[in-house]
Amino acid sequence: MKEVSVYVHIPFCIQKCYYCDFFSAPADDQLKRDYMSALLRQIEMTEWDNRIIKSLFIGGGTPSVLPSFFIEEMTGRFREKAKFAPDCEISMEVNPGTVDREKLSRYFVCGINRLSIGLQSADDRELKALGRIHTFSEFVDAFEAARMIGFWNLNIDLISSIPGQSPESFQRTLRTAAGFLPEHLSVYSLILEEGTEFYRRRNELVFPDEDTVVKTDEFTREYLREKGYVRYEISNYAREGRACRHNCVYWQRGTYLGFGAGAASLIEDGDIHKRYTILRDVKEYARRMLAGPENLQCVMTDIQQLSRRERMEEFMYLGLRMTDGVSAEHFLHDFGIPIREVYGGILDEMTVKGLMDVEGGGEQERFFLTERGFDVSNVVMAQFLLT
Ligand code: SF4
Incomplete structure (x- = not known):
């Protein structure tokens, strides 16, 4: 059995946040229904033999804008078709303005064991300036409801460098978020995207x-170190022990399969490593999948x-x-050549400049950024x- 991670993209949001260039947009109910049917079909048509799911991540967009029965149906379809590792991490992104206690309970019951809650800022004026649809108090309700229901693995997403944000205001947000004692915090610096x-x-x-x-x-x-x-x-x-396993798969170049418009996959077959993206067009993805294709090539x-x-x-x-x-050992294992033969000059230069550090020696060498x-x-x- 080969371990695989699965990403499902839900490209719908209630409104577009002012800083966001993700593949997501508002949509009407008919398009959402078609998209959900298309996703179920993609799950059914995927080759699952010899694969075991080690992590499943439902992201977006805002997956929590969908009715909860769809999340139940989708996770159920994965379980019918594929095997899950006993300790499989099943994450879902939720937006505080789109969930209530009942929705969160239903996610919990269908096996979701990690929630990533997009707070971004604890200041309502900043949330408004970002184009977010929720208030800080809606975040508090969502977070506390998730804990009450039994979610033991929660992430809070924050953004720093918001236009007009003072350093003190960001520090207040960080302290407030850490005060909820989440298992995980993601803190992204806002980047101006075209x-x-x-x-x-x-x-x-x-x-x-x-x-x-x-x-x-x-x-x-x-x-955060102090905390x-x-x-x-x-x-x-x-x-300790609560890093997002799914995201680590991306950074460590593990195998992953993408479901839904715009989702990327990286698959390995012997020495062949193939990457592809599912068509970045929600309507066309749904149309092609619902036309009953013979295979998934038509949306790759x-x-x-x-x-x-x-x-x-x-x-x-x-x-x-x-x-x-x-690690030098991992590089040698994957490529059959010592890391220093390929990157020795750059590694030494970065180390001399204080941008990189080295631990261990020989095959045990490990290189990391300072x-x-x-x-x-x-x-x-x-x-x-x-190149
Ligand atoms: S909710 Fe997330 S995906 Fe949707 S527009 Fe805002 S930042 Fe982008």
């Missing part, structure tokens, strides 16, 4: 300068067989996102491209 409402209004918005962004990251790191959280990835912090796009060079690059720049970094390296991680990662 095509968003913020991008359109970029000349009238005041974004924090670079110095403030770096200081905010430092505060986040230090504060017992381990930073295990650039933007992710967890209590950007099919790409990864070369050894591309796999090495991904190994480095995804692996280095994690604070554990990358805190300074994380501050300029985009620049460091770019060094590992081999």
Whole structure:
């Protein structure tokens, strides 16, 4: 049996947040129904023999905008068709403005064991400025209801560097969020993305300068360390043993299957590593799936067989996102060549510059970014491209 992780994309939101460039949009009920039927069909048509699901992540968009019976039907369909590892992590993203106690209870009963709750800010004015549909008090209701129901693995998503946000305001948000004692916190620095409402209004918005962004990251790191959280990835912090297993699969280049429009897959068959994306068009995805196709090729796009060079690059720049970094032994196992033969010069240069650190020796060597390296991680990662 091969372990596989599964991602299901629900591309619907009540309204578009002003900073968001994810593949998501509002939709009418008919489109949602068609999409749900298409997803069920994709699950049925997938080859499950010899595969065991080690993590399932229902993300978006806002999966919690769908009626809960669909989440029940979908998880039920996965269980009918596929085997789940006994300790399978089953996560779902929820938006506080879209859930109540009954919905959360139904998620719990159908086996969801980890919720990722998008708070973003504990300040209602900032939530409004971000275009979020919920208030802080709705978050409190959702979080407390989830705990009462029995969810023992909760993440809170936060955003820093919101236009007009003072460092003190972000610090209040971080303290407030940590005060709920979640098992996991994700803290992303807001990035201005083309095509968003913020991008359109970029000349009238005041974004924090670079110095403030770096200081905010430092505060986040230090504060969460004091509170017992381990930073295990650039933007992710967890209590011991509560790192998001599903996301670790992406960073460690495990195998994953994507369901729904825009979802990506990485599959491995012997030496062949193939990546593809499901059609990024909700209506067309639903239309093609509901037309009763013979196979799933009709919704696969950007099919790409990864070369050894591309796999090495991904190994480095995804692996280095994690604070554990990358190991010489793992590199040798995957590519049959010592890491220093390919990247020795860059590894030494980054180490001399204080952006990277090394532990162990020989095959036991492990390379990871220092805190300074994380501050300029985009620049460091770019060094590992081999072209
Ligand atoms: S709820 Fe999430 S996915 Fe939807 S628009 Fe807002 S940030 Fe984007």
